[in-house]
Amino acid sequence: MLCDQEVLAKSVLSPKQYLERLAAKSDTAAYGAKLLSYQMVQVQCFEDPVGFLRSLDRAGFSLIHLRRQTFAQTLSLSTAHRSNLYHQEKKGKKREALRFEVDDFMRRLEWNELLLKYEERCLQDFPHLRLSYDEELRGPEAQQAAAERVFDWIGVPPSPQPVTTRLKKVLPSKPSDAIANYEEIISAMDRSGLGHLKPE
Secondary structure, eight states: OEEOOOTTSSOOSOHHHHHHHHHHHOOSSOEEOOOOHHIIIIISOOSOHHHHHHHHHHTTOOEEEEEOOHHHHHHHHHHHHHHOOOOBSSOOOOOOOBOOOHHHHHHHHHHHHHHHHHHHHHHTTSOEEEEEHHHHTSSHHHHHHHHHHHHHHHTOOOOSSOOOOSOBOOSOSSHHHHBTTHHHHHHHHHHTTOGGGSOO
């Protein structure tokens, strides 16, 4: 089984045909790729995103929605933008809390909420496997169970070996440990009507 990278991060003439060509070239039992919603909106500029997903569904692709809490997604992307570090393979030293510009963080938070709603609207009419990034990828046992759900969903035998990852968590578990002006951010969320997105 091969899970490719973000192969639609650059605009292509026919995204469906491009994915089909990549799948046809793969010599594994299953081929997959990662598609982010912002790429559908800002890169591929789909006028009919539901029609695109319908064409994939009819072509035999299995859809998986990896959903992340909006606040956690915003914090992760904001931190990566500041540090230019999106992944790490070794446990690093404890990171200092960052101070974020409030208005910028709020814009990112609102945009990520809109993207999540966009994803859910696009997928609502199609069979798809829904995974929670925050719950089902939290640790080795949860990751193993999630992987087995994916294997079952796409119709391939489970891996004879436990699933593993080289990647280590970049941010601390508590958002308040990652944001120096955490209370300022939370207050801005309450004032702007985004208090429902506060981390639990």
